Amino acid sequence: MDNPHPTHRQQEILDALRRAGGSLRVQRMASELDVSEETVRRNLKGLADAGLVEKMHGGARLAEAGGEGDFQHRLRIAAGAKQRIAQHVAGMIPNGGSVFLDVGSTTSYIADALRDHTELLVVTNSISVAYKLATRGGNRIYMAGGALRAHDGGAFGAEALAFAGNFKTDLAVLSTAGITAKDGFMLFDLEEANFSRAIIKGAARRIVAADSSKFGRAAPITVCDPSLIDTLVTDATPPDDLVAAAAGWGTDIEVART
Numbered sequence: 001m002d003n004p005h006p007t008h009r010q011q012e013i014l015d016a017l018r019r020a021g022g023s024l025r026v027q028r029m030a031s032e033l034d035v036s037e038e039t040v041r042r043n044l045k046g047l048a049d050a051g052l053v054e055k056m057h058g059g060a061r062l063a064e065a066g067g068e069g070d071f072q073h074r075l076r077i078a079a080g081a082k083q084r085i086a087q088h089v090a091g092m093i094p095n096g097g098s099v100f101l102d103v104g105s106t107t108s109y110i111a112d113a114l115r116d117h118t119e120l121l122v123v124t125n126s127i128s129v130a131y132k133l134a135t136r137g138g139n140r141i142y143m144a145g146g147a148l149r150a151h152d153g154g155a156f157g158a159e160a161l162a163f164a165g166n167f168k169t170d171l172a173v174l175s176t177a178g179i180t181a182k183d184g185f186m187l188f189d190l191e192e193a194n195f196s197r198a199i200i201k202g203a204a205r206r207i208v209a210a211d212s213s214k215f216g217r218a219a220p221i222t223v224c225d226p227s228l229i230d231t232l233v234t235d236a237t238p239p240d241d242l243v244a245a246a247a248g249w250g251t252d253i254e255v256a257r258t
Contacts, residue, residue, distance in 0.1 A: 006052065009035075010043050011216065014052065014062070023061035052213060081211040081235035081256075082106045086113040088256035089173055089209050089233050095119055097170045100199045101129045103154035103192065104175025106209045108132075123167045125160050125195060127153035142167070144195075156191040164198035172203030174229075176210045178217030179238075181245035184226030185210075186219035193221045205230050212236040226251060 006014060016032050017024055026044070030037045044060050047053040053060045085106055090113035093099055098121040101107040111132040114120065118137035124130055125144035134141040146159035174196050176185040185208055187193045200206055206229050215238050226249040233254045237243070246253055 006047065006050075006213070006216075007043070009033075009039070010047050010052075013040065013043055013047065013060075014217075017053065017060065017062050023056070023059060025059035027058075029059075050213065079109075081213075082109045083113075084235050084256040085209050085211060085233050086110040088254065089207065090114050090117070092207070092231075092233075093117065093120070093171060097121070098123070098167075100124065100167070100169045100172040100203060101126060102174050102196060102199070103128075103152055104209075106175055106211065107173055110173060110209065121169070123164075123169055123199075125155040125163075127155075154192075156195060160195055161198050164195060164202065167199075168202045169199075169204070171205050171207060172199045173207045173209055174199070174223070176208050176214055176223065177219040179208075179210060179214050179232070179242060180216060180218055181241040183218070183222050184245075184249070185223040185229060186217075187221045187223055188219045190221055193223050196223050200224055200228055207231045207233060209233045212238070215239055215242055 012033055013029060016029055026037050026040050029040045033040070044053060044055055048055050052063055054063055082105065086109035089110050093114065095117050096119040100123045101110060102124070103126040107126065108128045111129040114133060115136055120133065120137065120139045122129065122133050122139060123142045127148060130141050130143045133139050144155040144160040144163045146155040146157045148155055177188050178186045180186065208229050210232065212235050229249065229251050231252045231254055232246060233256060235256050237255055238253065243253065
C-alpha cells in the first residue's frame with residue numbers, strides 16, 4: 001500500500017518510536033500518547049502496511065531503525081510511488097544528456113525508467129544503477145571507485161569524493177531520508193551527505209527525488225543549503241509548511257502523476 005504520508009496520530013507514533021531508539025511496546029505508546037491501546041494498534045497497522053514500521057509481539061519497531069535499513073527492504077517501501085517518480089524524472093532527462101544518480105532506492109527505479117534512453121553519460125556511486133544502464137543504448141557509465149558497502153552496493157570515501165570532482169553534469173538526481181520545512185533535505189549517513197555535496201557542485205541542475213513518506217521526517221545530517229536544490233519531484237503535494245518553505249528556497253515542486 002502506498003500511504004501519501006502519515007496521519008497526525010501516525011506521525012506521533014513514529015516520533016515516539018524514534019525517541020525510544022526505534023522500538024516500543026503498545027502499552028507504553030498508548031501511555032505516552034494518552035490514547036487507547038486499540039488506537040495505537042489500528043494506527044500501527046496503517047504504518048506497517050506503508051512499510052514504515054514492523055509489528056512485533058506486543059509492540060513495534062521502526063523499519064528504518066538504526067538508519068534506513070537494508071537496500072532491498074527500502075526498494076519495497078512505497079514502490080508504486082517511487083516508480084511514478086522515476087518515470088517523471090526520466091522524462092526530464094533527454095537522450096544524450098549527462099546525469100548523476102546516487103545510491104538511493106528511488107534512483108534505482110530511475111535507472112529502470114531510463115533503460116530506453118540512449119547515449120547517456122551517467123555518473124554514479126551505485127552498483128545497482130551502473131549494472132542496469134552500462135550495457136544499453138550506447139551509454140557511457142562512470143562508476144566511483146572504492147570499497148562497496150554491503151547493505152546498498154554504494155561506493156564512498158576519499159576515492160569516491162575525488163572521483164566526483166572530475167565531472168560536470170547536466171543534472172544531479174539525489175535522494176533524501178527526510179525533508180522538513182526547518183532544515184530542508186536530510187540524510188542519516190555522513191558519507192552519503194559528503195558525496196551529495198561534491199556532486200551538487202558539478203551539476204547544472206539539482207533534483208531531489210523523494211516519495212511523500214519523507215515529508216516532515218527528520219534525519220541527523222543536512223545535505224546542503226536547500227536553496228541549492230532546483231526541483232523536488234515527489235508523488236503527492238507536500239504539507240503547507242513544506243510548500244511555503246520550498247517557495248522560500250526557490251525550489252520547484254513537481255508531483256508525479258500516474
